[in-house]
Amino acid sequence: QDFVNGVQMTSQTLKTALEKHGIVEVDCIGKPFDPNTQEALSSEASEEYPEGHVTQVFKPPYRYHDKLLRPGQVIVSRKKTE
Numbered sequence: 001q002d003f004v005n006g007v008q009m010t011s012q013t014l015k016t017a018l019e020k021h022g023i024v025e026v027d028c029i030g031k032p033f034d035p036n037t038q039e040a041l042s043s044e045a046s047e048e049y050p051e052g053h054v055t056q057v058f059k060p061p062y063r064y065h066d067k068l069l070r071p072g073q074v075i076v077s078r079k080k081t082e
Helices: 002-020
Strands: 023-025 038-045 054-059 062-064 067-070 072-078
16 A cells, blocks of 8 residues: 555656646546547447547646647547447
């Protein structure tokens, strides 16, 4: 448990340091898929999210001010088939 807490604290410290310098993680779960900032790895049927919205994130997109540093890798919702 101490090891897990140490890793979480290190991760939070790194995120804080990046944010201090203008590098932020873009929140995209539940938002419409944007091919300019995200790469769709797959799609899945979802009742929770409308069609074309992000349901899962494998790698979140990061921005440096207005510039995209890394596109996100996501799964996009689609309609349920009968």
